[in-house]
Amino acid sequence: MSSSSPTRVFHRHLHHDLPVAVSGQGISITDSTGKSYLDASGGAAVSCLGHGHPDVIAAMHAQIDKLAYAHTSFFTTDVAEELADLLIRSAPEGMSHAYFVSGGSEAVEAALKMARQYFVEIGEPQRRHFIARRQSYHGNTLGALAVGGNAWRREQFKPLLINVAHVAPCYEYRDRHDEESSEQYGQRLVAELSETIEQLGPENVIAFVAETVGGATAGVLPPVPGYFRSVRELCDRHGILLILDEVMCGMGRTGSLHACEQEGVVPDLITIAKGLGGGYQPIGAVLAQARLVDTFRQGSGLFQHGHTYLGHAVACAAALAVQQVIQRDGLLEQVKARGSALHTLLQEAFAKHPHVGDIRGRGLFWGLEFVTDRATKQWFEPALKLHARIKKEAMGRGLMVYPMGGTVDGRCGDHVLLAPPFVASEAELTQIVERLRLSIDAAIRSGRST
Numbered sequence: 001m002s003s004s005s006p007t008r009v010f011h012r013h014l015h016h017d018l019p020v021a022v023s024g025q026g027i028s029i030t031d032s033t034g035k036s037y038l039d040a041s042g043g044a045a046v047s048c049l050g051h052g053h054p055d056v057i058a059a060m061h062a063q064i065d066k067l068a069y070a071h072t073s074f075f076t077t078d079v080a081e082e083l084a085d086l087l088i089r090s091a092p093e094g095m096s097h098a099y100f101v102s103g104g105s106e107a108v109e110a111a112l113k114m115a116r117q118y119f120v121e122i123g124e125p126q127r128r129h130f131i132a133r134r135q136s137y138h139g140n141t142l143g144a145l146a147v148g149g150n151a152w153r154r155e156q157f158k159p160l161l162i163n164v165a166h167v168a169p170c171y172e173y174r175d176r177h178d179e180e181s182s183e184q185y186g187q188r189l190v191a192e193l194s195e196t197i198e199q200l201g202p203e204n205v206i207a208f209v210a211e212t213v214g215g216a217t218a219g220v221l222p223p224v225p226g227y228f229r230s231v232r233e234l235c236d237r238h239g240i241l242l243i244l245d246e247v248m249c250g251m252g253r254t255g256s257l258h259a260c261e262q263e264g265v266v267p268d269l270i271t272i273a274k275g276l277g278g279g280y281q282p283i284g285a286v287l288a289q290a291r292l293v294d295t296f297r298q299g300s301g302l303f304q305h306g307h308t309y310l311g312h313a314v315a316c317a318a319a320l321a322v323q324q325v326i327q328r329d330g331l332l333e334q335v336k337a338r339g340s341a342l343h344t345l346l347q348e349a350f351a352k353h354p355h356v357g358d359i360r361g362r363g364l365f366w367g368l369e370f371v372t373d374r375a376t377k378q379w380f381e382p383a384l385k386l387h388a389r390i391k392k393e394a395m396g397r398g399l400m401v402y403p404m405g406g407t408v409d410g411r412c413g414d415h416v417l418l419a420p421p422f423v424a425s426e427a428e429l430t431q432i433v434e435r436l437r438l439s440i441d442a443a444i445r446s447g448r449s450t
Contacts, residue, residue: 024051045419063317096290104247105139151410186227219415220367251275255363389443
């Protein structure tokens, strides 16, 4: 908004004027001045089909003409049932039900409560601990924030958060020792998790919570080979649940519908959102293993949790249409092909860049981490706010990217995350990388001049 038109919206940043988005088509958003922006991050890795997809819009219109809203304590709807059927048909083995919510944070909150209530239902109410990872992000509601390891987001709310044990992330670029193989590094992380479980008492631990591929906080952290298989075995050994957060990395973003497919593991609960509805409506879900649902059914018969907009009919219609388009148009294969092309473009532009320390990702989910020196991996001074400078330069060039600081430890380090829509063409990916290169170089130059 311009200074001559004061906003009454409580924006998340109160010291910045925002352009006004007025339309979107394909992978672009246009503001009120007519300027167009390539959406190279899908907003926050949300817009998997881009903007203005006619099939999704038509499905939403058709649903709202019939029924917009019916509270789930009174009714189910055909569209919610159809969406759940579709999701479970393609879910990891043993998943039997989908619990619909309005977004990723709500999905994580619901999963935490499901896990806790499951142990109450089976007569193990002493289980009270969650274990998660540093430099993770699981959402901004209090439970999700507590399991998350985003230090900046957690800091001022610490007195309100439940105690959660945090172990090391799978951050190969910085944490693997030179003498270790990738597999050995992963086993060292699993050993730390095992030690933490023993310290808490295995009988007291509810679940281990992890992003299958780390997202916003550390800038796309793929797991090393064998890591999650060993985590799964460790959890099974102690009767601990495995909750995988695929809110950002799931629903096709990494080239398979669920990122955990590439790890050869099946979680007990999996959270999804962002790419589920592609931004056309707020929606998320928890996919649950049959044995958990059966325990609830045979016990209290009630999941003691809920929100007003669970299973919202228009949101379910939008998500159903998004998922049908992905299946019909073979977009998972396209993610693999376009992802390979994007990786090549990033390597050509940045593999020898003096200030790009790491290029990492899968499918159409990539992160660039910035350093002052590639040999030492030294980060830029946090006061420089390089990530914010890159965002400003990119917006000026008509490019949307997802930047963040605190990549290394919550305070130091900068990265940019890319998550373009699945429908992006190779020509559009080329434009994205070129504009990003110019933006990074300009941001570094401006930082040196201050």
